[in-house]
Amino acid sequence: MGRLEAAIGKLGHPDQRQPTEILTLLDTADELLRDLSAAGADLGPERGRFETIANQIRGKSKPLLKQLGGPPVLQTLRSQRVPSADAWWWFLDELTAARRKAARARTFQSLAIGAVVLAALSGLYMLFLVPDKASRLRYRHETAAERAIAEGDLPKALSEVNLALDQAPRDGGLLVLKGVILELTGNTQAAESVFNEARSAYAGAVEFLVARAEAYLRAGTPERALQDTLRMVEMDPSSPIGYYLMGSASAALGNLNDAHESFSEAARLAGAAGQTEVEGMARVQLANLALLLTAPQPATPTPP
Numbered sequence: 001m002g003r004l005e006a007a008i009g010k011l012g013h014p015d016q017r018q019p020t021e022i023l024t025l026l027d028t029a030d031e032l033l034r035d036l037s038a039a040g041a042d043l044g045p046e047r048g049r050f051e052t053i054a055n056q057i058r059g060k061s062k063p064l065l066k067q068l069g070g071p072p073v074l075q076t077l078r079s080q081r082v083p084s085a086d087a088w089w090w091f092l093d094e095l096t097a098a099r100r101k102a103a104r105a106r107t108f109q110s111l112a113i114g115a116v117v118l119a120a121l122s123g124l125y126m127l128f129l130v131p132d133k134a135s136r137l138r139y140r141h142e143t144a145a146e147r148a149i150a151e152g153d154l155p156k157a158l159s160e161v162n163l164a165l166d167q168a169p170r171d172g173g174l175l176v177l178k179g180v181i182l183e184l185t186g187n188t189q190a191a192e193s194v195f196n197e198a199r200s201a202y203a204g205a206v207e208f209l210v211a212r213a214e215a216y217l218r219a220g221t222p223e224r225a226l227q228d229t230l231r232m233v234e235m236d237p238s239s240p241i242g243y244y245l246m247g248s249a250s251a252a253l254g255n256l257n258d259a260h261e262s263f264s265e266a267a268r269l270a271g272a273a274g275q276t277e278v279e280g281m282a283r284v285q286l287a288n289l290a291l292l293l294t295a296p297q298p299a300t301p302t303p304p
Helices: 002-009 020-038 044-059 061-068 071-081 088-107 120-129 133-150 154-167 172-184 188-199 205-218 222-235 240-252 256-273 276-294
Strands: none
Touching (some): 020 044, 020 088, 044 061, 061 088, 088 133, 154 172
16 A cells, blocks of 8 residues: 555656556555455455545546556556456546547537537446446447447447446436437337337426437437437427427537527526526537627528
């Protein structure tokens, strides 16, 4: 433990010659704790010390990754070591990438991207705090599925979402994502069957439509997302998130005036309902739209 604390204290300093020592020391400490626990030893203080060290490493994941040589070097080391999924320190590249993804979503730098999977942010936050094996595997495969969709590789996306569902078979978000992938492949009958299964994971029809609209936006099909949001606000005219997603879908389709109207309504309804997070997000999008709507348009060439 002492060697680990000393090595962590040197993170970011040029005199730290062997940053991989931190990973191997974590392996050793974790193995010793497991063996001693199995032998019946009282390890309360030691486990508390180890968790403190673990939190320090999570907080310094960026400098550690940098000193290791970046994600490619860690991936090579991981392929040689073949650690278990419980050894989260060997997967710092994935955790760091996930944090960046969550941060990008929170800033809403893009009108289309900023609307995607708002509810998933809390799940990602919990992933970092409790990186258990099932959660890590589920998130890894879900992320791979989304990446495959973006790349147009729907068979791979379907395979990855099925692997994620192996870890969380009743997860509504994963079932919705699977249904969207099946729909994109043209298998509408199977998609509807999966959507019906997913509906049972939500409290009501509006909650299901929120999840599916977000999934459609992630999959780059805002026209389908827009249809779901229209049904959403028809069922619940006072739904701030319904209008927020409607604005996101409209913006992705290039209908900026419609998007402005929807975001304005989302901000109004969220403010009245005390939903400060949704209100703040809607106002950020309104500010982005204002810049786009007031930007000078290129002049139309005059025919000779």
